[in-house]
Amino acid sequence: xxxxxxxxxxxxxxxxxxxxxxxxxxxxxxxxxxxxxxxxxxxxxxxxxxxxxxxxxxxxxxxxxxxxxxxxxxxxxxxxxxxxxxxxxxxxxxxxxxxxxxxxxxxxxxx
Amino acid sequence: xxxxxxxxxxxxxxxxxxxxxxxxxxxxxxxxxxxxxxxxxxxxxxxxxxxxxxxxxxxxxxxxxxxxxxxxxxxxxxxxxxxxxxxxxxxxxxxxxxxxxxxxxxxxxxxxxxxxxxxxxxxxxx
Numbered sequence: 001x002x003x004x005x006x007x008x009x010x011x012x013x014x015x016x017x018x019x020x021x022x023x024x025x026x027x028x029x030x031x032x033x034x035x036x037x038x039x040x041x042x043x044x045x046x047x048x049x050x051x052x053x054x055x056x057x058x059x060x061x062x063x064x065x066x067x068x069x070x071x072x073x074x075x076x077x078x079x080x081x082x083x084x085x086x087x088x089x090x091x092x093x094x095x096x097x098x099x100x101x102x103x104x105x106x107x108x109x110x111x
Numbered sequence: 112x113x114x115x116x117x118x119x120x121x122x123x124x125x126x127x128x129x130x131x132x133x134x135x136x137x138x139x140x141x142x143x144x145x146x147x148x149x150x151x152x153x154x155x156x157x158x159x160x161x162x163x164x165x166x167x168x169x170x171x172x173x174x175x176x177x178x179x180x181x182x183x184x185x186x187x188x189x190x191x192x193x194x195x196x197x198x199x200x201x202x203x204x205x206x207x208x209x210x211x212x213x214x215x216x217x218x219x220x221x222x223x224x225x226x227x228x229x230x231x232x233x234x235x236x237x
Binding site for chain 1: 139148155156173188211222224225226228
């Protein structure tokens with residue numbers, strides 16, 4: 001019952017740039033609530049990648065960047081590397097549901 | 112370092128209950144809400160609810176109202192999530208995650224999860 005929509009998959013060759021969209025509505029992203037992104041490597045717990053729309057925690061490479069506009073947000077990965085193969089999820093707050101909501105998830109494949 | 116360590120995998124029969132623990136270390140346990148998120152096999156992340164470790168107050172996703180109970184024991188910095196009347200579609204990995212509130216947030220519930228526990232696989236099968 002995800003209320004944030006992401007593309008199921010994106011792919012790119014090593015070194016290329018890929019972007020992942022996260023589309024919400026007027027009760028979450030469109031209402032001005034921040035968007036956060038997580039990376040989930042196979043068989044592991046999610047890890048914080050971007051917080052507050054565009055901020056990187058310490059230790060996250062600057063190849064990862066985030067942005068937000070209107071009812072959508074985006075995650076960009078530049079200089080794609082094999083180790084970036086993972087699932088990526090966006091997250092925000094929804095005032096109609098009075099709770100946290102996640103995106104549907106996007107699998108990134110490095111060709 | 113901030114760390115959340117969860118209890119081990121569980122196998123339960125339909126109709127039973129399961130209680131998962133999440134032990135926090137490296138920070139003041141009562142200073143951050145703890146949330147629970149689950150992930151069914153091959154599926155995405157699903158928010159279940161949260162507990163305020165300081166007051167014990169809880170908020171649950173509507174889907175789990177009446178079936179989930181979140182508690183805490185501040186003396187051992189541990190949060191618990193109990194899910195009752197288990198069904199086969201409750202088979203999932205259950206995560207606890209510390210919640211960091213957005214500075215000057217529009218809502219007190221606005222923030223991000225960092226870090227996450229390692230996850231606890233709960234299998235419901237007859």
